[in-house]
Amino acid sequence: MNLHDLTRELQRKNESKIVMLVADGLGGLPQQPGGLTELESAKTPNLDALAKKGTLGLSTPVLPGVTPGSGPGHLGLFGYDPLVYNIGRGVLEALGIDFELGPKDVAIRGNYCSLDENGNISDRRAGRIGSDVGARLCEKLDKIEIPGVEVFVRHVKEYRLVIVFRGEGLGGDVADTDPQRTGVAPLEPTAKAAGSEKTVEIAKEFLKQAREVLKDDFPANFLTLRGIAKKPDIPTYEEVYGTRSAAIAVYPMYRGLARLVGMDVLDAGQTLDDQCNRLEAAWNDYDFFFMHFKYTDSTGEDGNFAKKVERIEELDAAVPRITALNPDVLIVTGDHSTPSMMKSHSWHPVPTMISAETCRYDACDTFGESSCLKGGLGQFEAKYLMSLALAHAGRLEKYGA
C-alpha cells in the first residue's frame, strides 16, 4: 500500500482550506562557513511570526544528494514520488501554454538557435530574441506539413517554443538534438528505445523543413529539440486527495505541472499582488491552492545573493494577504534549493514550514535553514508534505481500527 492508496482510502471532505506557497529554489547556502543563508539574511517578520506558531523542517526533494529539476521538485511537493512519475520537459512546456495533450501526442521543447555559415551552433539561444520575433517565427513553422501526422508549433517565450507531433505509433523516447555547447552542429534525432523510430523520422523531416523556413531569420535561423516525451499517466489531486484544487502561478511550467495533476489553472496575472487578488477571488471555489513564486530561484541562478534576499522579503510582504484569509493550513516551502553561491539548483534540503492549529510547538521562532534543522518536521521526504497538509486540515481519516 503506497501513500496514494492510503490517501485515496482515508480522504475526508470538509470546509478546510489549504494553501501551499512554493518559493522556487528557496533553500540556500551562506557566503562563508558560519554565515547566514539568503533566507536567514532576509528580514521576514511575517514568515517568522508563522514559524513561531508552526512546525518547521527540511524536506528532501528526491533523495539525498540528488538535485531535482522543477518537474521532480514540484511532483514531490504535490505528493507524487518523483522517482515513479517522470515528466518530460516537452510535456511540461506544452501543458504550461494550455496546450491540451492527448494520448497520441509527442511534445517537444524547442529552442531557437543561431547557426554559423558552417552549420555549427554559434548561440544556443539565438541571441535571446524577443518574444515578438519568437512568436512570428513559430507562426511560420506551424505551417510545416508532414504526411501521416499533425504538427503543432506554439510559441512559449523569447527563444522558447513547443512542438507537438500528433499521430499513431509515435513513441516518446528520442534523444535531445541540443549538443549543450556551441561550435558544433546540432545533433540528429535518434531513438533511445524501440518504438520511437517513427518519431525520429518525423523529427528529421520537421528539422529539414524548419531549416529551410528559417534560413533568412538569423540569429534564429534554426532550432534544437529537447525533452521529447509523451504525457505520463498520473492520477489527479481530486482522485488521490479529494480536494478541489487550483494553481496560481505566473510561469508556464508551473501551471503545466499543476494541470498535470488535475489542478485548475487560474489566471495569475504577473505579480504577487495579482496572485493574491486571484487567491482572494477564488477562495470559496477551491479547497487547495498552489501558489508559485519564481524569483527566489531565478535570482539564485543568477548568483545574486542580495537580489535573492530582496525577493524573499518581497514574498514575506505578501504573506499577510494570505493569512488574512485564515487558511486552515498554510505551507511555505520550495521545490529545491538554489544557492546563489552555486548559481544552480542543488540537492540541499529545503526549508519548510507548516502553519495550522494542530501544529506541535517546536521552539523555532524564525524561518531559516538553521531553524528548520531543529524543527518538529525533522528532515523528511517532500512527498510526505501533502499527507501532512491533509492531516492538519482534518482531511484524513484514521488508518485501521
Next chain:
Amino acid sequence: MNLHDLTRELQRKNESKIVMLVADGLGGLPQQPGGLTELESAKTPNLDALAKKGTLGLSTPVLPGVTPGSGPGHLGLFGYDPLVYNIGRGVLEALGIDFELGPKDVAIRGNYCSLDENGNISDRRAGRIGSDVGARLCEKLDKIEIPGVEVFVRHVKEYRLVIVFRGEGLGGDVADTDPQRTGVAPLEPTAKAAGSEKTVEIAKEFLKQAREVLKDDFPANFLTLRGIAKKPDIPTYEEVYGTRSAAIAVYPMYRGLARLVGMDVLDAGQTLDDQCNRLEAAWNDYDFFFMHFKYTDSTGEDGNFAKKVERIEELDAAVPRITALNPDVLIVTGDHSTPSMMKSHSWHPVPTMISAETCRYDACDTFGESSCLKGGLGQFEAKYLMSLALAHAGRLEKYGA
C-alpha cells in the same frame, strides 16, 4: 528507479577528488549516562576543525536496531543497499587475499581449531597459532583432491584460511560448522536451501580428509567452515558512479570489499603513515579513495575505552596529511559503532562528517556523537553517503527538467 539507476543516469566526470576515511567501528557509548563517548573523549583538533566547516550527521548502516557485520557496514558506505547485496564471509576473505573468484566457485572462511580426545572443540582458534604454522598447514590441505571439483586452500593470517570449491552445480547455501562454543563437536555441513546438496557432500568429504591430514598438528588438528557463499552479482563503482576508485586498506577483508565493487586495491603498507604515503602517490590516478582504519573497531571489541580513544587520536593526527591534498570532498565516518562498553559491533548510528565547499553550515564545531545529532545531515541511511559525496563533488547532473 533506484539510487544506482539515478547515479548511472546522472553521473558526470570532472577533476574532483573524494576521500572516504572509514574508522571501523567509530561510534561508541559513554561509560556512564551523561558521560562522553570514546570519540568525544579523544582530543581531535583536526577533525574538529573539519567539523566547523563541514556538515555532520548520524548514519544508520542498515536499519534502526540492526547491527551490521563489516560486509553490510561497508556496502552501505559504498552506496550499495546492504539488504539487497548480501556478501558471504567466505567471499570476503577470498577477495581479501587476491583470490579471483569465478561464477562456479564457492568460498569458505576456515578457522583452525583444537579438538580434544573426544573430538570436541577445546579452542575455536587453535591456540591462535602463528601465521607460519597456519601457512604450512594450508599447503598440506591444498593437496586434498575431491573428484568432480577443484579444491583450493589458501592461508589468510594466523588461524584463518580460505577454502574454495570450484565446480558445476555448487550452491552457496550451506550452514556454518562452527558451533560458536567449546566442549562440543564441530557441526556437520548441512544445506540451508535446495541446490546446495552437492556442496554439502563436497564439504563433508573435504572435512573427512582434513581431519586425517591434520591429525598430528595439535593445537591445529582440525578446522571449522564459516560463511560458505558464492560471489554475488554486484555492479562496479565505475559503472554506477563513473569514478576511478582506489582502496587503501591494511586488512584483507576491507580490500576484498573494495575489490568486490570494482575498486583498485593499492598496497597500503601497515600503518596510517604508509596509507597516507600511498594516498599521496596515487592522488593523480584516481577520483575516489577509500581509506580504512581498523583499530577503532579492534580496541572497541577488546572493551578498551582508553585504547580506542588513543586510536582515534592517532587517526586525527593523520588528518592533516589528507587535507593537505585538498580533496574536494572528505568524508569521515565508520561502517558501524563498536562501543567498548559492549565489546562488539552495535546498531547505534555512526558519527559522520562531510567536508566540502558546498556544505551548509550547521553550527557543529566538534566531531562527536552529540554534535552529529545536531548536524545538518540529520540521521540518514548510510547508503546515501555516496550520492551526497558525488553531489558535493559536482559529479551528479540535475534529475529531470
